[in-house]
Amino acid sequence: xxxxxxxxxxxxxxxxxxxxxxxxxxxxxxxxxxxxxxxxxxxxxxxxxxxxxxxxxxxxxxxxxxxxxxxxxxxxxxxxxxxxxxxxxxxxxxxxxxxxxxxxxxxxxxxxx
Amino acid sequence: xxxxxxxxxxxxxxxxxxxxxxxxxxxxxxxxxxxxxxxxxxxxxxxxxxxxxxxxxxxxxxxxxxxxxxxxxxxxxxxxxxxxxxxxxxxxxxxxxxxxxxxxxxxxxxxxx
Numbered sequence: 001x002x003x004x005x006x007x008x009x010x011x012x013x014x015x016x017x018x019x020x021x022x023x024x025x026x027x028x029x030x031x032x033x034x035x036x037x038x039x040x041x042x043x044x045x046x047x048x049x050x051x052x053x054x055x056x057x058x059x060x061x062x063x064x065x066x067x068x069x070x071x072x073x074x075x076x077x078x079x080x081x082x083x084x085x086x087x088x089x090x091x092x093x094x095x096x097x098x099x100x101x102x103x104x105x106x107x108x109x110x111x112x113x
Numbered sequence: 114x115x116x117x118x119x120x121x122x123x124x125x126x127x128x129x130x131x132x133x134x135x136x137x138x139x140x141x142x143x144x145x146x147x148x149x150x151x152x153x154x155x156x157x158x159x160x161x162x163x164x165x166x167x168x169x170x171x172x173x174x175x176x177x178x179x180x181x182x183x184x185x186x187x188x189x190x191x192x193x194x195x196x197x198x199x200x201x202x203x204x205x206x207x208x209x210x211x212x213x214x215x216x217x218x219x220x221x222x223x224x225x226x
Contacts, residue, residue, distance in 0.1 A: 004156070033213065042119075042218030043157070043202060056213040090156055092214075101147055102214055104156030 002027065004093050004105035012111045018079040021108045025072050025093030031055075032074040033102060034066060037088040046089075049074055050096055078110075086112045116140045117205050119217035127225050132190040134220050136203030139184065143205040147214065148177060148188045151200045160201075161188070190222075198224045 005024040013019050025032050033056075034046040045058035049068035066076045072093075078085055088109050092102035118137045126132040134148075144165035149157035163170040163177045163186070170177050176189045190197055203217040 006156075035216070040122075040218065043204075043216035045213055045215060048213050058213075092156075101159040101162055103159065104149075106154070106156045 004091055004103055006089075006091050006105035006108050008108060009106065010109045010111075012113060013081050015081055015083060015112055017081050018077065019081060019110060021076045021078075021089055021091075021110070023074045023076070023091030023093075023105060025074070025091075026103055029093035029095055029103075030072050031094045031096030031102075032068055032072065033092045033094075034074070034076050035090045035092065036060075037090060037107070038086075043090065046076065081112045083112050086110060115217070116143075117203055117215050117217040119201075119203050119220050121220050122218070123221040123223065125223040125225055126193050128195060129192045132188075132193045132197065132222055132224070134188040134190075134201050134203070134222065136186050136188075136217055137184055138186075138205050140205070140207075140215075141184070142207045143215075145206050146177070146179060146186050147204040147206075148175075149202040149204060149216075151202060151219070157202055193222075193224050195224050195226065198222055 007022045031050045033048040035043040048056040052068045063079045068074045088107045090107045092104045094102040147162040148160040150160050151157040161172050161175045163179050179186045200219045200221050202219045204214050206214045
């Protein structure tokens with residue numbers, strides 16, 4: 001069974017640009033969550049999608065958005081990039097029944113210069 | 114507002130001894146707790162979980178203890194091995210409400226030869 005796939009693995013963007021990251025969940029998983037990891041801040045929750053609907057949202061500005069397609073694949077978009085957006089962005093998928101764990105992809109390392 | 118707190122950023126343990134990683138939480142509605150392990154340049158991988166109806170769950174060398182009254186959980190690794198050197202994240206969710214998973218900032222474990 002293929003794991004969670006995130007593309008691209010690495011990305012360098014200029015301040016002010018926008019970026020789109022992609023996540024393909026494990027087959028059969030309908031929930032996709034996005035997290036931002038920065039040094040010293042751990043994994044900060046961005047949002048969660050389930051069956052194409054955003055079900056939960058973290059405390060990030062509106063520049064961070066996402067969507068989920070009918071095949072459960074998800075994209076995350078960050079507009080007007082800032083230097084502080086440089087981070088590892090992780091996607092996790094799960095069955096999202098009660099008390100289930102999430103499975104993570106390898107992440108996309110975004111560097112804003 | 115950190116709902117899941119890992120107060121030790123790092124921990125060094127001699128190979129063969131017991132590693133104890135601690136985690137505190139503030140949200141009394143959390144009823145499902147997870148531990149993840151993360152190597153550099155990889156996504157977190159699920160280690161072990163515990164439901165609030167239990168106070169202990171064991172899986173091989175890994176045991177998680179939950180003290181609901183103290184809102185505290187700990188992960189014990191016995192015996193510690195070199196491959197255990199990684200960052201460990203504690204996480205929690207309101208599982209019965211099907212809610213998002215909230216992570217702590219992580220503890221970096223160094224296993225010393």
